[in-house]
Amino acid sequence: MAGRIVLLLACLFVMPQVQAELSDSKRALIQELFPSATVIEDKLPDFPVYPVYQLQELLGYAYETIDHSRLQGFAGKPISMLIGLDTKGRFTGIKVLNHHEPVFLHGLGEEPLFEFVDQYEGHSLQEQIIVSTSNSSRSGRTSDGNVVHFDGVSKATVSVLIINDTVLSSALKVARQKLEGFAQSAPTRAKPDFYQPMSWQQLVDRGYIGHWQIGSESIEAELGRPLSDYPMNIEPAEGEPFTELFFAYINSPMVGRNLLGDDGYQRLMERLDDGAQVLAVMSRGAFPHVSREFVPGSSPDRVGLSQNNLAVEMRDLNLLDQNLEFRAAGMPSFEAGNLFRVGGNAGFNPGAEANLKLNVELARNHLMVDRTSLDIPVRFNEELFEAVEVAPNPEDTRQPVWIGLWKERWWQISLLVIGLTVLTVFFARQKALSRNPKLVHRFRWGFLFFTLFFIGFYAQGQLSVVNIYTLFLAIWDGFSLNVFLLDPIIFILWVYTFITLFIWGRGLFCGWLCPFGALQEMAAWLGEKLKFRQIKVPEHWHRRLILLKYPILLALVGTAFYSLTVAEKMAEVEPFKTSITLFFVRSWPFVLYAVGLLVIGMFIHKFYCRYLCPLGAGLAALGRLRLFSWLDRVELCGNPCQHCKNECGINAIRKDGRIDYDECIQCLECVVILEDDTRCVDKRLETKKRSRQANILATDAG
Known part of the structure; x- marks a missing residue:
């Protein structure tokens, strides 16, 4: 023992x-x-x-x-x-x-x-x-x-x-x-109640706004040659500096309110995220702090900021306009002025010493460029700041990665939201609009092109079964929404799809918003135009084959908890990555598989969607919780009329006329038929009945 x-x-x-x-x-x-x-x-x-x-x-x-x-x-x-x-x-x-x-x-x-x-x-x-x-x-x-x-x-x-x-x-x-020299200084923040009206010169004299300049002689000494050697017309007028810089910490009410006015300061603070810090930089002279080629909203090319030997990110907010401008009393005019968001991974401590670096590059000709870097100390009057008891964790205060991605892709997001709004209105008014078959068909094909080329090929908005088991794994390991916000297009599509599952079921996504589904639709159309023989899968086989996608889904999700690597390989049952993400530029087995499915789809309408798609299986399972059944049926549907069933390319209508919402892709073809007096048997019989009654009445009247 x-x-x-x-x-x-x-x-x-x-x-x-x-x-x-x-x-x-x-x-x-x-x-x-x-x-x-x-x-x-x-x-x-x-x-x-x-x-x-x-x-x-x-x-x-x-x-x-x-x-x-x-x-x-x-x-x-x-x-x-x-x-x-x-x-x-x-x-x-x-x-x-x-x-x-x-x-x-x-x-x-x-x-x-x-x-x-x-x-x-x-x-x-x-x-x-x-x-x-x-x-x-x-x-x-x-x-x-x-x-x-x-x-x-x-x-x-x-x-x-x-x-x-x-x-x-x-x-x-x-x-x-x-590492030595990288330690953080004692953290500070701007005093929230420290303010009194001041003129521009008072702000500069008290050190609330930083000031630095360099003259022609000094810059010539740095470069080792006279400014007249550079064919850029950068020689300043007599008495003017080569560069004169002013910089200010806008978050301080003393500085921000005096520079932007009370209304402008309030509007700026409301637009910023919590923890966002803003540094204003203004310059005049022959060499301003941004070049003529500077792109608003990007990082400056001539000036950088560092603190504690770490680079501090600077990014132009692109907010200065007629509604937000510098307006301090007695403020001089400047060649350039910007509001920069500062911080990034390194963070920024406004009350501690920092350093601006002005990078001067002057071309003597097309081949020879002279360069020098000038260090500008940044230290504001300590009256502006107060100590913070606990140093903030840089990971907690910096802007999340997804925010920058959403801002960068704003126009793609806007176009997608507009497209989804139009689609929602169309579906909400489908019964009225279906009375015009040409309108429905043109809108459907137009939207399928939008889905394939914009959502799919350009914006890379192809949803995948990988997203499903990623969600389950995230819930299992500790859910964080930040993971799903990293791709704004995917996130918006998932939110929209999830909401509409409870309204229209699986079909709205599978029939309208899936890029590979749109590609299959186009392959089927091409097969018909080429007069390929369209194969109708026998009903008893069809009912068995549509169940295949469910065990595929369960196998993928279950495997993900055992081995994510194996699950990722199994997810290649989806041809989405090969066809939509990589434009078929991939090793031949993957391309052969994806192209093979499209070729089969030219003979069997949307073969992959109907029988193999695990994503469709997952959506179908959730779609059973839908609140409405939008597709109307009439007494003659299925007994004896089979017109809608025969026209349904995906075979989602049973012989008795019932619609199988687990398989329906909401193409609206049956709605168009039902609203068409010349195609719907019920409508035709009703028309004949009214015509017969009208003839009888006319005869009696005669």
């Missing part, structure tokens, strides 16, 4: 050491991040990093992002990376350890992912890293001063933005904890 107790105690002491030991495979990866390393220590018990040395000299730290950031990826699971950070805050490299991003695993392949993270090597936390989310003319490693532009990955915008946020937020934690 005593021996067992000793053994148990020994295990308790030994296990933590075993768990902290560095595996050979991970040691090899860290060695790649620090090639000159001679000593790689085990993970520290008090802070999860691996110290790396060359003999006795500390080279930096390696760490796993999963220990410092739990930001979920597009698949609902964090992206795990091993990152090297040297003692000066520079990335020595990044290794992807584990991820579940579908577009990289089974779409584009992992090579674009590895190429993206390779861009961080050699760059520093002192630089502001901006990931391009669209096709840009910038190279992936170009830099404007301390602003560095990385190429994103087409079709994987959300994933690379999550990776960037994970890399920067985790690196900031490590730098602030372990």
Whole structure:
């Protein structure tokens, strides 16, 4: 007995050491991040990093992002990376350890992912890293001063933005904890009640607005040549500075109310998110703080902000106009003025010292450019601020990733909302509108083109069964709405689909909003035009085959809880990624499968939708909770009339005339027939009856 107790105690002491030991495979990866390393220590018990040395000299730290950031990826699971950070805050490299991003695993392949993270090597936390989310003319490693532009990955915008946020937020934690010069200052905030009316000059004299300038002689000394050597006409007039800058912390009522007026300050504060901080920058002279090519709403190209050796994000709010402008008494005129949102991952402490960097680039000719960077100290009068008791967590105060994505895609969101509004009105008035068959058919085909080309190919709004098990996994692991807000188009479509399931059932999405469904519809139309023989699946076989999609759904969802990797592979039963996301640019087995389904659909109408689609199965199950049955039936439907059943391409009408809402895609063809006096048997008999009665009455009257 005593021996067992000793053994148990020994295990308790030994296990933590075993768990902290560095595996050979991970040691090899860290060695790649620090090639000159001679000593790689085990993970520290008090802070999860691996110290790396060359003999006795500390080279930096390696760490796993999963220990410092739990930001979920597009698949609902964090992206795990091993990152090297040297003692000066520079990335020595990044290794992807584990991820579940579908577009990289089974779409584009992992090579674009590895190429993206390779861009961080050699760059520093002192630089502001901006990931391009669209096709840009910038190279992936170009830099404007301390602003560095990385190429994103087409079709994987959300994933690379999550990776960037994970890399920067985790690196900031490590730098602030372990690297010299990166520690946070005591936090401050603007005094909310500190205000009195002041003129422009009073604000400047008291240090409430910062001021800095440089003259021609000084800038010529920095550049090493006279300004007359540059054919840009940048020589200032006599007595004027080369550049004169003013900067102010707008969140302070003393500054904001005096600069913008009470109404303007109030409107600005109402438009900002909680925790948003705004820095105003104004300049005059031959070289303003933004160039003529500056794009409103983007990061400035000539000026950057840093604090505690960390780059502080600056992004133009693009809010200055006739309704919001600088209007302080006695304020001079400026060549340029902007309101910049500041903070980002690094945050911003307004009462602490910071540094503006003015990047001067002057071209002597098309080939030769002279550059210099000028440091501008930023320190406002301490009367504006008060101490904050607890330092805010940067992850809690910075703007969530999804907010920037929604702002960037505002016009896509607007167009989608307009399209969904039009569709809703059309469906709400379907009975009245169905009296005009041409209108219904034209609207349907027009909307299918909108769904395929805008929602699908352009906006990448193809819903998938992956979204379903991602939701279940998120609920299982601790639900966070932020994961689903990362893609605004997908989020809006899911919310709309979920709501309309209880009104119209599955069919509104499957028949109108599914891009691959629209592509199948077009393939079926082409098959008819080419006079392919249309195969009618026998009723008894059809009733059995439509059940196939339900076990496929259950297998996918169940497997996701066992192994997300296996579930992602099984999700390839959906051809959506191949056809809609990747435009059929993929390895041949996937393309063959997707094209094969479309070819089959030219003979059997919407074959995949009817028999294989797990997403359709999930929607059909929820659609049974619908509140209404919109598609009317009359006494003759199915007994004996089979006209609607024969015209229903998806075979969602039973022989007895009942509509199977689990299969119906709400194409409205049966509604059009029912409202057409020349096609509906009931209407035709009713017309004949009225005509016969009218003839009898006319005869009697004669």
